[in-house]
Amino acid sequence: MSNELQLRNRQKTKAVDTKLLRSVTRALLTEDLALKSYQLGIHLVEPEEMAQVNWDYLQHEGSTDVITFDYRSEVPSGEPVPEVYGELYICVDDALKQGKQFKAHWTDELARYVVHGVLHLQGYDDLEPAKRRIMKREENRLVKALAERFALRKLGTKTRLRA
Numbered sequence: 001m002s003n004e005l006q007l008r009n010r011q012k013t014k015a016v017d018t019k020l021l022r023s024v025t026r027a028l029l030t031e032d033l034a035l036k037s038y039q040l041g042i043h044l045v046e047p048e049e050m051a052q053v054n055w056d057y058l059q060h061e062g063s064t065d066v067i068t069f070d071y072r073s074e075v076p077s078g079e080p081v082p083e084v085y086g087e088l089y090i091c092v093d094d095a096l097k098q099g100k101q102f103k104a105h106w107t108d109e110l111a112r113y114v115v116h117g118v119l120h121l122q123g124y125d126d127l128e129p130a131k132r133r134i135m136k137r138e139e140n141r142l143v144k145a146l147a148e149r150f151a152l153r154k155l156g157t158k159t160r161l162r163a
Contacts, residue, residue: 003082005029006041011092014106014156016044024150025114029084032145033118038084039071040121042114050091065094066113068120088117107155108143115142 005025007018025042029035045053047063054060054067067089075081095109102109116139126132146152 003029003035003037004039007044008042009044010049011044011046013046013092013096016092016110017155020150020155021110021114024111024146024152024155025118027149028115028118028142028146032142033084033122035083037080037082039082039086040084040118041087042117043087043089044092045089047091047093050089050094053089063091063094065098065109066090066117068117070121072121084118084121086117086121088114090114090117105153107152108147110155111146111150111152112139112143115139115146 005022007022007025009016009018021042025040029038029040050063050067051061054062054064057069058067069087069089070085071087072081072085075085090110090113092106092110095106095113098104099106099109104112116135119135119139119142120126124131124135124138126135
């Protein structure tokens with residue numbers, strides 16, 4: 001089974017170094033989590049697209065930071081199932097807003113959303129307080145480990161992309 005990582009940047013709010021984001025994500029999957037198999041799609045989207053995905057699949061109003069789709073249960077019986085198999089929808093505009101709210105750089109939030117989504121794909125849950133604390137501890141540990149190896153600020157620039 002081959003490992004696959006697809007990254008699509010469909011937002012124009014901030015320039016994102018997708019090559020670096022791909023490297024950060026691969027390091028998370030193969031080094032920090034030591035996964036042997038994964039198939040992951042990441043979509044960086046505008047708030048309008050995120051709001052539509054949020055409504056279509058979760059019946060929630062408005063945009064959100066990250067939505068995770070886990071496809072492991074859809075693998076036919078008898079076929080090998082990747083350890084991580086799914087998609088993440090990430091809204092950069094929400095990273096900007098939450099970065100200000102939590103006094104963090106938006107690129108740190110972007111990396112956090114990737115980690116958060118991948119943890120969901122590994123079975124972590126944040127709906128109950130006790131499980132949320134466990135997930136948040138692991139999320140913080142992984143973001144810190146990535147920040148020690150990568151200049152996460154370089155994931156973006158202050159230059160706006162022109163439409």
